[in-house]
Amino acid sequence: MHIENRTFDELKVGDHAELRRLCTADDLLVYANVSGNHNPLHIHDQDGDGDGHPEAIAPGSFVASLVGAVLGNVLPGAGTLYRRQTWEFHGRVFADDELVVRVTVTDKNVRDTTVILATEVRRISGDALVLSGVAEVYAPRVKVSYNSHDLPGLVVQRHRHFEKLLKKAEPLAALRTAVVCPEDPNSLGGALRAREHTLIDPILIGSTARIAEVAKAMGASLDGIEIVDEPLHRNAARRAVELCHSGDAQAIMKGHLHTDMLLRPILDKQTGLRMGRRFTHIFVMDVPGQPHPILVTDAAINISPDLKTKVDITQNAIDLAISIGIQQPKVGVLSATETVNPDIPSSIDAALLSKMAERGQITGGLVDGPLAMDNAVDIAAARTKGITSAVAGRADILVVPNLDAGNMLAKQLTYISHAEAAGLVLGARVPIILNSRADDDMSRLASCAVAALHHARMTRIMP
Incomplete structure (x- = not known):
């Protein structure tokens, strides 16, 4: 200028x-x-x-x-x-x-x-x-x-939201967690650090020899930790499901295996952990400069969700937001525009989700859409567009149109905005902690804290 x-x-x-x-x-x-x-x-x-x-x-x-x-x-x-x-x-x-x-x-x-x-x-x-x-x-x-020129930017208090989640989870009993194939330093290290923080009590399922080899290379002790020898990944994932059915495990945590391999026995219609609602993935993100965590869903499981699936995506995200302390979550259903356009299917789905929430078909939060990204998270942008809404500019949850959009949004926040992301899958009988191989210590700890908080709330309100 x-x-x-x-x-x-x-x-x-x-x-x-x-x-x-x-x-x-x-x-x-x-x-x-x-x-x-x-x-x-x-x-x-x-x-x-x-x-x-x-x-x-x-x-x-x-x-x-x-x-x-x-x-x-x-x-x-x-x-x-x-x-x-x-x-x-x-x-x-x-x-x-x-x-x-x-x-x-x-x-x-x-x-x-x-x-x-x-x-x-x-x-x-x-x-x-x-x-x-x-x-x-x-x-x-x-x-x-x-x-005019821009001054160097400032990043304010990275991890402040995750630090609060860790503190909030401290008083809870450690979550008995089946860790599937922790056979590399990141996954084993994440489980051991979560144990140190008393977030989880891990059961390590995988190749005993490989787990011991990785622990030795890390200089880490496995004393007092239960290890189940299942060298084949598919059998390790199946064993984790069995432990959840028997009550010996309260959560499942992904180790060094493909997500598809982990989820296949969990999704099995006969022996899996289904409970009626679609499985959906939720990123809880600590974004520098934002006054609260931002939940992004679904960025990892449902590729092109239809309206019925988006209802479960939205409800799961609201339930998780409440578990981490957001009393009445504000849900912004994203599209390319803040007005309903028949040529943009995501805008129609967003409007229907908003109306369904008004009619009590989605509960526990405020849902509004369609909202473009800017007027979902920025109050000034919402005011400029003349949007009057309790959600616009203040969204805690961002429901994306499809997996492509969600994955891109989450990675943009991570690699451009320097956000940290905790990943969880809901819809099963137990929380599923789904970390990326590139996640750092704080992301893994936060994922365990989110799982512990959600399990604690759901076991109090559900028999």
């Missing part, structure tokens, strides 16, 4: 400018780190006044600093320096408030090239005045013209 400043000679009384800004929870975290002001009233997940609810109030100095952005970027612009500023606060700004910041020239002093400007900040909702004041600045004398 091409920008020019306004020199002292060019400025006239009555000149004015404004900028709009959405205040986010991450803005407040960045400001707390830069300023050193760690007052819990300003932190999105802390209770600063003891009322039992986090406040996420923007510091007054943060709100005031937004005026400097208008002065330094627009009016007068580049070369402007403060001489003095007065402030009066009329209200509070909270995370997710959209603001408009305005400055107006009221006087000029030729002797020292200072300019007086009236300054104000308003909350766009209700046009509420939250700050007013007067700025006196040294205006630039030299014309400056330049193209």
